[in-house]
Amino acid sequence: KQEVTQIPAALSVPEGENLVLNCSFTDSAIYNLQWFRQDPGKGLTSLLLIQSSQREQTSGRLNASLDKSSGRSTLYIAASQPGDSATYLCAVNDNAGNMLTFGGGTRLMVKP
Amino acid sequence: KAGVTQTPRYLIKTRGQQVTLSCSPISGHRSVSWYQQTPGQGLQFLFEYFSETQRNKGNFPGRFSGRQFSNSRSEMNVSTLELGDSALYLCASSFSSGGAWQETQYFGPGTRLLVL
Numbered sequence: 001k002q003e004v005t006q007i008p009a010a011l012s013v014p015e016g017e018n019l020v021l022n023c024s025f026t027d028s029a030i031y032n033l034q035w036f037r038q039d040p041g042k043g044l045t046s047l048l049l050i051q052s053s054q055r056e057q058t059s060g061r062l063n064a065s066l067d068k069s070s071g072r073s074t075l076y077i078a079a080s081q082p083g084d085s086a087t088y089l090c091a092v093n094d095n096a097g098n099m100l101t102f103g104g105g106t107r108l109m110v111k112p
Numbered sequence: 113k114a115g116v117t118q119t120p121r122y123l124i125k126t127r128g129q130q131v132t133l134s135c136s137p138i139s140g141h142r143s144v145s146w147y148q149q150t151p152g153q154g155l156q157f158l159f160e161y162f163s164e165t166q167r168n169k170g171n172f173p174g175r176f177s178g179r180q181f182s183n184s185r186s187e188m189n190v191s192t193l194e195l196g197d198s199a200l201y202l203c204a205s206s207f208s209s210g211g212a213w214q215e216t217q218y219f220g221p222g223t224r225l226l227v228l
Contacts, residue, residue, distance in 0.1 A: 034216065043116075043202055044219040089155065097168040098145050098206050098217055102155040 002027045002094050006103035013080055014111050021075040021106045023090035028071050030094040035064050035075050038087045038105070047088075048075070080110045114139065116205050116220035124226045130191040133223045137184050137205030143167075144186040145217065146178060149200040158201075161186055190225075198227045 003026045013019055023033070032051050036044040048057045048064040050073070056065040061078040073090055087107045091100040117136045125131050137144050145168075146158040157170040161180035178188040184205075190197055201224075204217040 036219070041200075041224075043221040044204075046216050046218060049216045091155075095168065097162070098143050098160050098204070098215075099157050099168040099170070100145070100147075100155075100204075100217065101157070102147075104154050 002030075002092060002101045004090060004092055004101050004103035006088075006090060006106050008106060009104065010107040010109075012109045012111065015080060015082060017080050017110075018076070018078050019080055019108075021077070021088050021090075021108070023073040023075070023103055025071045025073075025092050025101075027094055028068050030068065030092045032093050033064075033066055033073050034091050034093070034100065035062075035073075036089045036091065038089060040087075044089065077108075080108075082110050082112050085109050116203060116218055118201075118203055118220040118223050120223060121221065122224050122226075124228065125193050126228050127193055127195060129193050130189065131193060131225060132187055132189045133201055133203075133225075135186045135188075135203035135205075135220060137186070137203075138218055141205035141207050141218075142184055143206045144180055144184060145204045145206075146186070146188050147202045147204065148172075149202060149222070150198075155202070158188065193227045195227050198225060200224050 007022045034049045035047040050066040063076040066073045087105045089105045091102045143162045145160040149155045160168040164180045180186045200222045202222045204219045206215045206217045
């Protein structure tokens with residue numbers, strides 16, 4: 001059974017810092033990995049999708065990497081801003097269909 | 113293009129009642145998945161529908177059921193509500209062209225269910 005872990009569970013940084021969020025998964029036979037952002041009481045916003053054959057994806061200040069063999073992904077956020085404050089979730093798709101297994105999330109606070 | 117919409121946004125029910133939640137996917141999307149989010153268990157997969165057929169099912173009791181209509185809209189039903197069913201219920205849609213599944217999933221704002 002796939003298990004996804006995110007470390008740290010919470011993170012507080014001053015504005016402008018570069019930061020890394022970690023995600024690990026137990027079964028490396030995945031189709032893709034997706035990073036989401038969730039604001040309090042809201043739904044999920046897709047940030048980046050990495051296919052199993054890819055090593056990284058970039059969107060603006062965000063860069064996600066995938067090391068499938070070691071079961072790890074990182075989300076790098078450059079020059080953090082207060083508006084980046086949210087919970088960040090990673091999820092893996094490891095079956096024939098759209099069934100995602102989520103990590104517990106990292107709650108990020110960026111202080112002005 | 114309009115995003116995924118869910119109705120109602122908030123719902124209060126009492127134990128033993130049943131509830132139906134609705135999800136309208138992004139136009140053209142054929143796959144709809146449902147998730148339950150609670151503080152204790154996080155996000156857990158309920159089921160996925162593709163072309164009106166259930167393609168995947170998570171580990172939830174039979175009280176949780178769903179269906180998908182020919183226009184891809186989906187409903188989920190929870191019967192005999194329990195206090196522990198209080199949660200944010202999220203649906204997600206994806207294009208899934210030709211049955212492929214390696215695509216971004218787009219989530220709706222969720223329906224917050226409170227069971228008293």
